Amino acid sequence: MAGLKGAGRKRMARIELTLLSVCMVAVLVLIFATSARLNRTQSGTRTVTVGVIGSSDDQIWKAVQAEMDRRGDGIRIVLKPFQDAIYVNQATSNGEVDMNAAQHYAYLEDDVKTNHYQLAVLGNTYISPMNLYSRRYSKPSQFHEGDRVAIPNNATNMGRALKVLADAGLVGLRDPQEVNPVPEDVVENPKHLKIEQVDPASILNLLPDYAGGVTNANFVVDGGMSVHDAIHEVPYDLDNPANKPYINIMVTTRAHKDDPDFKKIVAAYHSKPVADTITRVYKGACLPAFTY
The missing domain is CATH 3.40.190.10 (Periplasmic binding protein-like II)
Structure with a gap:
């Protein structure tokens, strides 16, 4: 009988300890929540x-x-x-x-x-702007047969870069109005350029290895260059839906x-x-x- 009473007291103690723990957690949550509200209000x-x-x-x-x-x-x-x-x-x-x-x-x-x-x-x-850059040439017409050209390796910037190459007269696209053309849409490549997809952030650093590269202006600025260093700039009109x-x-x-x-x-x-x-x-x- 005494053993049963002892076991009962232990169970009760465990229950009380659990309830106390729950109460302490609730109090802490309330304190932190109140503190956050006060910090927002005071500051x-x-x-x-x-x-x-x-x-x-x-x-x-x-x-x-x-x-x-x-x-x-x-x-x-x-x-x-x-x-x-x-x-x-x-x-x-x-x-x-x-x-x-x-x-x-x-x-x-x-x-x-x-x-x-x-x-x-x-x-x-x-x-x-997204433009064409080169350390070898000063204009697109100087590109040689089989030159390597770097473009971004993500889908939308890749398509935009292909449109830059088309605007520069280096390639022709199946549908010039297509927002996101893919390499398979290049139907004219008279100089047989090797168009390779790479990380856009690294394109400027890779220019010694590539005849040219098309990349985003933010990477150009981060690289200490100006967008006007491009050998071909695409004009941008905000009123143009394209x-x-x-x-x-x-x-x-x-x-x-x-x-x-x-x-x-x-x-x-x-x-x-x-x-x-x-x-x-x-x-x-x-x-x-x-x-x-």
Whole structure:
């Protein structure tokens, strides 16, 4: 009988200990939640993490931050750089970053179709030229028979690069109006160029090994060059619907597309000071793709 009473007391002690532990966890959760609310209230600042490619957009985002500070929006932008856009949407989808500004419409459409991300566009940023560069030649007509040409290895930028080569008169495409042509769409290649797909961030560094390369302006800026160093520049008219797929955008998850703080970020980005910064600092590497 005494053994049964002892066992009963032990069970009761274990139950009491479990209840105490649950209560302590609940109290801690309440404390942390209250502390977070107080920090938000007292500081008046919310941190929003933005995924970007490299560091070429840093000055744009400094201008966005300055505009939000002027407006008293209570938002602090923290940039998280990635090497390639392929990781940025994944990071946005899984909550590693709150939003991103690292791609154009065509890339987003292709990535969503491939990976089934639930993402949404918040607003336009800028259009960035994609041009042809070379350290051997000063114009496309100088390319030799069988020269190697590097283009980006992701689907949308690869297609855009093929259109740059067509605009330079080096190749002919089956349908010049196709947004994302593929190598099989090259129906004319009079100099039998060897068009090879490589990492777009490495194309400028590979130019000694390639007769030419087509890459994005952000990699050109990061590499210390100007877009005007290109041997062939493609003119960009924002009123031309054919250029819309290549307008860069701010993106978040569908669940957060109506977040009021994200709308404040877009509003600050779509301001004259930011447009002036894009025009002044990037000297043609980026053109504002919004009204203000």
